[in-house]
Amino acid sequence: MVKRQRITINDVAREAGVSPSTVSRVISKNPRISKLTTESVLSHMKRLGYHPNAIARNLAINSSKTIALIMPENPGEALLNPFFPVALRGIVKTSTKNGYDILLSSTTEITDMQIVKGLVSAAKVDGVLFMTSKIENKSIEYLREIEFPFSVIGSPYEDVDDTNHVDNDNERASYELTTYLVDKGSKSIALITGGRFLTLTEQRIKGFRRAISEKGLDEESGRLFVGEFNEETGYRYAREIIDSGEKFDAVVATDDVVAYGVVSAFIERGLSVPEDTMVAGFNNSLLSRQCAVPITSVEINADLLGAQAVDIIMENIRNGERQKKRTVPCTIFKRKSTWD
C-alpha cells in the first residue's frame, strides 16, 4: 500500500490563508464565521480533497462517537432468528442518523463482562447496546453502577422499569392474538412457547391466560407446550396433539417457524388448516407470508426495537438518564391460517 500523505486542517488553513481554528469552525458550521471566508475555506477543502480525521477529532472532544453492539455468541439465541438482521438495520440506521458508528462485539457469557469493561475503559465507545437479554447480566449491573449509557433489546427480567430497555408488549400481543382466535370461534387453544427462562415466554403465557379467562373459557381450554424456536418443536407437539386425540381447534406458536412445523404435521396427517385447526405465529417472517397456507402472525417491528434502543442511548448520552423503558407496538397480520 502506497503511503498517501494525509491532508490536514493545517494544509487547508495555509492554502486558504486563514488559521486552523477558522477551518475547524467552518467544519463544525460555527455561525460566527463570515460567509466569505466560509466559502473560501470550503472551496480549498474541496480542491485539496480534505477530510477531517475522525480519530483526532474524537480525541479532542473526548468521545468516540461510537456505540458498542453486544450480540450473543451462540447462534442458538438471537442470531438465527430472522428478527436479528432486521433489528440490526434499525440500529445502524438510527445511530448513523445521530452521527454514531456501531462497533460490533460478540460475546460468550463468560467473557461478556471483560469485553464490556474493555470497550468502556479504553474509551472506545460512548454507549453499549445489548442484543441479548440474558437474565442477571453482570455487565448491565456494571454499566448501571458507573452510570454509563446503555440499553437492552428485550426485557432483562419481568416487570423491570429501572433498566434501560426496549421491548414489545408481549403480554398484550399474546392477549390480542388469543382473543382474536376465540372470536373466530375457537373453543380450545394450545400455546407452544420457547424456554420458560425467557422473559418473552412468560409474558406471552400471561397474555394467553388472561385472554382465555376473560373470554370465559376454562383453564383446560388453554394448554401449554414448552419447546424451542424451531420447526421440529412445532412438528413434534402437533403430532403429539393429534395422537393424543385431544381436540384443539387453534394453535398459537411463539415463532413462525414453529407454527410452520405445526401446519406441516397437520397436513401430513390429512388434517387441514384452518378448517380443522387454526394456526398463528409470531414474527411475521417471510415464511409465514409465503408458505402454502399463509400463517397469521404477529409483527414485532424489530427495526423499531433496534431504533428505539439506540434512541435510549442517545438520550442517555445527551441528557443523562431519562426514560428507562420503551415499548414497541405489535401488529397482527391476519392470514388464511385463521380464516382471513
Place this chain on the structure above:
Amino acid sequence: MVKRQRITINDVAREAGVSPSTVSRVISKNPRISKLTTESVLSHMKRLGYHPNAIARNLAINSSKTIALIMPENPGEALLNPFFPVALRGIVKTSTKNGYDILLSSTTEITDMQIVKGLVSAAKVDGVLFMTSKIENKSIEYLREIEFPFSVIGSPYEDVDDTNHVDNDNERASYELTTYLVDKGSKSIALITGGRFLTLTEQRIKGFRRAISEKGLDEESGRLFVGEFNEETGYRYAREIIDSGEKFDAVVATDDVVAYGVVSAFIERGLSVPEDTMVAGFNNSLLSRQCAVPITSVEINADLLGAQAVDIIMENIRNGERQKKRTVPCTIFKRKSTWD
C-alpha cells in the same frame, strides 16, 4: 452521567516514579524494559485502575485498528439468509483475534460509494469488508485504485482473480452434488437456481452441467428453473413439474428453503421423497436438518468465509497485497432426502 476523571499514562508514570514512555513501553511489552520496572509499573496500573485510551493510541500510531463491514441495506439479499449471522460470527471472531474492531455500515447501492469514501478518508477504518458481492461495485474499484485494504465475501464476478475475495468453489460443489445424485441412480435432474445476475448461480449451473455431461446424460436430463431464495420458488416449480408430467427423479435447489418448498409440494401431491424424487439443497441450514424429511445439503462454511475475508484484509494491511483469492471448501451432508 457523573464525570469520571480519566487515569492517564502520566498518572501511572508519576505514581510509579518513571517516565510516561516507560509506561508506554510496558504496555506494548517492549522487551528492553527491566523486569523490575515492568512489574512495578504493572502493579501501579492495576492499583490505579488504568486502561490505555484506544483513541489516543490510534491517533499516535495513525491507525484505527478497525475494519468496516459493509452489508447490504435491503434484507432481500444476504441479510435474511441464515448464512449472514454465521459469517458475522466468523468475521468478529477473527478480527478480534487480530486486535481489530468491526465497524458496521449498511448501504444502499446509491450511497455505497459515499459511505466507503467517508470511512476511509476520515481514517475511521484500516480496511473494508464487503458482504455484498454486487457485480460492478464502484467502491471496490475505488479502493483498489487507492490501494486500500479490502476484501469481498462472494465473487464480484466470474473468474476473478485480480480482486481480493473469498468464496466457495460453487462450481465444484454443484458438480459433486449432481454427480452424487446420478450415482444414486438419478437419470434426470432439475436444478432450481436463484437469479442469474448472481455469480453463484452461474457457477452452480456450470458445475451442474459439467456433471450431467460427464456422466453421459443428455442435456434434456438436466433442466434449469430460475427463481428466488424462498420457499415459494421451490413450491411453485415443484407443482409445475408435477403438473407438466415431466419425469424428474431428483431436484437440486440453490437453498434449503427452496428445497423445502419442493418437498412440501411433492408431499402435498401424495408423492414421496426420496422414493419418487430425491431432493437436495444448499447451506445446510437448521431447516434441512430438522424438517420431517431431512434434506441432503451442502455446507458452505459461512464462518470460514467470514474468517478468511478478514484474513485477507489483515495480510493486506501487514504486507501490502498478497494472495487475492481464497476458496473455502464445501461439504455435502447426506440425508434421508437422497436415501442416506
Place this chain on the structure above:
DNA sequence: TTGTAAGCGTTATCAG
C-alpha cells in the same frame, strides 16, 4: 534500560 520532547490532527479557551 530509561527519559525528554516532539509529534499525531483536532477542538476549545481566551484574546483581540
Place this chain on the structure above:
DNA sequence: CTGATAACGCTTACAA
C-alpha cells in the same frame, strides 16, 4: 469574526 496557544493521551526518535 478570527488567531494563538494549549490541551486530548499516547507513541517514538533521539539522547543519555
